Amino acid sequence: MINVESLTKEFPNKPQPLVAVDNLSFSVEEGEVFGFLGPNGAGKTTTVRMLCALIGPTRGRATINGLAVGRDDTAIRQTVGILTETPGMYDRLSAEKNLTIFARLYGVKDVTGQVQKYLRMLGLWERRLDEAGSFSKGMRQKLAIARALLHEPKVLFLDEPTSGLDPEAAKRVRDFIAELKTEGRTIFLCTHNLDEADRLCARIAIFKTRLLTVDTPANLRRRMFGRRVVFHLRLADDALAGAARQAPFVREVSRVDNKLVVTLDDPEADNPALVRLLVAAGAEVQFVGEVRHSLEDIYLQFIRETPTASEPVSAA
Amino acid sequence: MELQRIQTIIDKEWAEVFKNRLVLFTVTLLPLLFTVLPLGLLFSMRSSGSISGDVADLPPSMLEACSQLAALDCFQIYIVNQFLVLYMMMPLFIPIAIAAYSVVGEKTTRSLEPLLATPISTEELLAGKSLAAVIPAIGATWAAFALFVAGALLIGVAPAVVANLLSPVWWAAVFVVGPLLSGVAVNIALIVSSRVSDPRAAEQIAGVVIVPLIAVLFGQLAGVIILNVQFMLIAIGVLAGLNVALIIAGARLFQREAILTKWK
Numbered sequence: 085m086i087n088v089e090s091l092t093k094e095f096p097n098k099p100q101p102l103v104a105v106d107n108l109s110f111s112v113e114e115g116e117v118f119g120f121l122g123p124n125g126a127g128k129t130t131t132v133r134m135l136c137a138l139i140g141p142t143r144g145r146a147t148i149n150g151l152a153v154g155r156d157d158t159a160i161r162q163t164v165g166i167l168t169e170t171p172g173m174y175d176r177l178s179a180e181k182n183l184t185i186f187a188r189l190y191g192v193k194d195v196t197g198q199v200q201k202y203l204r205m206l207g208l209w210e211r212r213l214d215e216a217g218s219f220s221k222g223m224r225q226k227l228a229i230a231r232a233l234l235h236e237p238k239v240l241f242l243d244e245p246t247s248g249l250d251p252e253a254a255k256r257v258r259d260f261i262a263e264l265k266t267e268g269r270t271i272f273l274c275t276h277n278l279d280e281a282d283r284l285c286a287r288i289a290i291f292k293t294r295l296l297t298v299d300t301p302a303n304l305r306r307r308m309f310g311r312r313v314v315f316h317l318r319l320a321d322d323a324l325a326g327a328a329r330q331a332p333f334v335r336e337v338s339r340v341d342n343k344l345v346v347t348l349d350d351p352e353a354d355n356p357a358l359v360r361l362l363v364a365a366g367a368e369v370q371f372v373g374e375v376r377h378s379l380e381d382i383y384l385q386f387i388r389e390t391p392t393a394s395e396p397v398s399a400a
Numbered sequence: 401m402e403l404q405r406i407q408t409i410i411d412k413e414w415a416e417v418f419k420n421r422l423v424l425f426t427v428t429l430l431p432l433l434f435t436v437l438p439l440g441l442l443f444s445m446r447s448s449g450s451i452s453g454d455v456a457d458l459p460p461s462m463l464e465a466c467s468q469l470a471a472l473d474c475f476q477i478y479i480v481n482q483f484l485v486l487y488m489m490m491p492l493f494i495p496i497a498i499a500a501y502s503v504v505g506e507k508t509t510r511s512l513e514p515l516l517a518t519p520i521s522t523e524e525l526l527a528g529k530s531l532a533a534v535i536p537a538i539g540a541t542w543a544a545f546a547l548f549v550a551g552a553l554l555i556g557v558a559p560a561v562v563a564n565l566l567s568p569v570w571w572a573a574v575f576v577v578g579p580l581l582s583g584v585a586v587n588i589a590l591i592v593s594s595r596v597s598d599p600r601a602a603e604q605i606a607g608v609v610i611v612p613l614i615a616v617l618f619g620q621l622a623g624v625i626i627l628n629v630q631f632m633l634i635a636i637g638v639l640a641g642l643n644v645a646l647i648i649a650g651a652r653l654f655q656r657e658a659i660l661t662k663w664k
Contacts, residue, residue: 095661130661136517139657162519172510174412176419188408189518231514 085239085270086112086135091144093130104130106294107144112287114238117261117271119285121278121383126292128274129169132241135272136166149238162190165237169244171228175217179208179227182216183234190235202230206260222253229260239270246277258284278379288379296386304382306349310335312375313351315344315358318368327365331358345375401527405520409528410535417498417532427494427536431544434490438483439551445476446555459623473558480552480561484627485617488573490541491582492610495533499589500602502529503659507597513660522654526590526647533586538579545574572632580639585609587646594654597662 091108094101104127112118122128133139135146137157146153151160174182180199187195203209206226211219216227225245232240245261246254254277261284264271275281281288282301289298297304305311317324320342328337328346333354336347344362348354351374359369417423458466458478466474506512515525549565564570589606596602619625 133660138513138517138660158519158521161517164517166514166517168510168513168517170510172512172514174416174511175509176416177412181415185408185412186514186518189405189515189520191402191404191519228514 085114085116086110086118086146086148086272088135088146089144091131091134091146092142093127093134093139094142101142103293105134105141108291108295109144110289110295110298112270112272114270115268116287117265117273117285119281119288120272120274120291121276121281121288122274122291123387124276128291129243131291132166132243132272132274136164136241137161138166162235163237164239164241165232165235167225167228167232167240167242167245169247171224173216173219173224173227176215178213179203179216179219180212182227183231186231187234192235198234198236202233206230207256220253222249222256225249225253225257226260229257233264237269239272240264241272241274243274244276245273246275246280254280278383282379290383290386292387296389301379301382304379305377308382308385309377310347310349311351312345312347313355313358314373314375315346315362315367316370316372317342317344317362318370320344320367324362324365324367327361328358331361334358401521401524405524406528406531409520409525410532413498413502413529413532414536423497426497427540430493431490431540434483434486435544435548435551438480439548439555441479442476442552442557442561443555445472445479446557459626469560470558473560476557476561477564480564481627482617482621484570484573485613485620487541487545487570488578488581489610489613489617490544491534491537491578492585492613494537494540495582495586496589496606496609497603498536499529499533499586500593500606501599502533502590503593503654504596504599504602505593507659508599516656516660522651522656526650526654529590530583530586530647533589534579534582537582541574541578568629569627569632572629572636573627577632577635577639580636580643581613583643584639584646587643587650591646591650591653594650594659 089109091105093105094103108131120128134141134153135148137153137160140154148160149163151163153160183199184195187198192198203212206229208223208226216224219227246257249257258280273285287298287300290296320339325337325339325344328334328344333348334346338345355372362369552562552565588609592605593602616625620627
C-alpha cells in the first residue's frame with residue numbers, strides 16, 4: 085500500500101542544506117498499522133507530509149496505493165486521510181460546519197450522512213452545533229480524526245494522535261484507532277508513545293533522519309535482547325544453573341535468589357524440555373514466566389546508538 | 401477547476417469572516433458613510449439654496465461641463481463627483497482586511513495544513529478566497545450606490561445632478577472600475593498574505609494598494625486629473641491587465657511547501 089524508496093528531503097539552508105529525511109526506504113502492507121517512532125526533530129512530520137503529497141521529496145520515490153508522490157499528488161490527497169500534528173480547526177465554526185466543509189472539499193457524495201456518522205462515532209453528536217473553539221483538546225483531536233476519515237480514505241496518517249491528551253482522552257483515541265484497525269485500513273502512526281505503538285502496531289520503524297530499524301515489536305525484542313525466561317524454583321542453586329547450561333538450546337543462565345533467568349531463542353519450543361531437565365536435576369518449579377523488555381528499552385537503545393544529526397527545526 | 405470546491409471555500413470564508421463583528425462593521429459602515437455624507441451635503445445645499453463659494457473657483461474642466469447649468473447645480477455636480485473616487489475606493493477598502501487575513505490567518509491557526517491536504521488545487525483555493533473577499537465588497541458598493549441615487553431622487557436634487565450620477569463615467573466607475581480595483585487589491589492582499597507570517601503585517605502591506613487611488617483623489621481635487629470616459633476606459637484596460645497578471649503571479653507565488661515548512 086505504501087512503498088518508499090530512498091526518500092530524501094533537504095531544506096535549503098546556508099552554508100549547506102539541512103537533511104530532514106535521509107534515504108528512507110520501507111513498505112507498509114494493506115491493512116497494516118505501521119508505527120513510525122522517532123525523537124522530536126527526527127523528520128517524522130516531514131515524512132508524513134511527503135507521503136501525503138503536501139511537500140515534494142528532494143530525491144527518491146514513494147507510492148501510495150500505486151499513486152506516485154510528485155506525479156499523482158491530487159489523487160494521493162484524495163486517497164489518504166491525515167491527522168496533522170495540531171488539529172487546526174476553524175474555531176469560530178461549529179463542529180458540524182467544520183466537517184461539512186472538508187466533506188465537500190473531498191467530494192464526499194453523502195455529506196450530511198458522513199458528517200453525522202463520524203460525529204456519532206466519535207461521541208461528538210451532542211456538541212455538533214458548538215463552536216470548535218469551545219472544545220477541549222481531546223474533543224478537538226477527535227474532531228480532527230473525524231475530519232481525516234470523512235472521505236473513507238484507504239490510508240490514514242496519524243501524526244501524534246494522543247500527544248498532549250490526558251490519559252482518559254488518550255485512551256479513547258487509542259481505542260478508536262484500534263477500531264479502525266479492524267476495518268482493514270492502512271494506518272501510518274507517528275507517535276512518541278511507545279506503549280501505544282506496542283499495542284497498536286504490527287510493525288514499527290525507528291527513525292532519526294535515517295531509518296534505524298523496522299520490524300515487529302516481538303522481533304525487535306528478540307533481536308535486541310533475545311528472549312529471557314525466568315524459572316521460579318523452591319530452592320535454586322549453582323548446580324541447577326549448571327544443569328540448565330548443559331542444554332544445547334540455552335544461550336545464557338543467571339541465578340538471582342531462587343530464580344534462574346535463562347536466555348532462549350524459542351521459549352515456546354524449549355521451555356517444556358528445560359522444565360523436564362530441571363525437574364530431573366531435582367528442582368521444584370513453582371512457575372515460569374517471560375522477562376518482557378519494553379519497547380522503550382529497544383527504542384532508547386537504537387536512538388542512543390545513533391549520532392545526533394543536524395536537523396532543521398521545520399522537520400519536527 | 402471544480403466549482404464546488406470554490407463555493408465551499410467561499411462558504412467557509414463567509415461563515416468565519418461574518419462572525420467577526422469588526423469585519424461586519426467595516427463592510428457596512430464605510431458604504432453607509434459614503435452614502436450619507438454626500439446626501440447630507442446635497443440636502444444642505446438644496447435646503448439653503450445658496451453656495452458659499454464662487455463657481456469661477458471650480459476647475460476649468462468643470463466650468464466647461466457646467467456652462468449650461470445654474471451655479472447651484474454645477475456646485476452640486478462638483479461635490480458629487482468628489483465622491484466618485486470614494487465609490488471606486490469602497491470595494492477596495494472592504495476586502496483588504498478579509499483577504500490579508502485569509503492565508504496568514506489560516507497559517508497562525510494551523511488550519512491551512514489540513515486544508516492543503518485535501519484535493520483542492522492552488523487555483524481553486526485562491527479563487528475561493530478572492531471571491532469571498534470581493535463579492536461582499538462589490539455587493540456593498542452597489543447597494544450603497546443604489547441607496548445614494550435613490551436618496552438623491554428623494555431629496556429632489558436637480559435633474560442635471562441625477563443625470564450626472566447615471567452618466568457613463570459613474571456607471572463605469574461603480575460597476576467596472578470598482579470591481580476591478582477590488583480584484584487588484586484582493587489579489588495583492590492574498591499574495592502578501594501567503595508570503596508573510598504575521599496577519600497585521602499582511603494587512604498593513606496590502607493596505608499600500610490604496611495609495612495610488614488616493615493620488616487620483618487628490619489629483620481630481622486639484623483639477624489635475626479629470627475622471628471622464630477616456631480616463632475610465634484607460635483605467636479599465638490597465639486594471640483588467642493587472643488583474644490577470646496578479647492572478648497568475650498569485651498562483652505561482654503561493655508555494656504550498658514554503659508555507660507549510662517555513663511558518664512559525
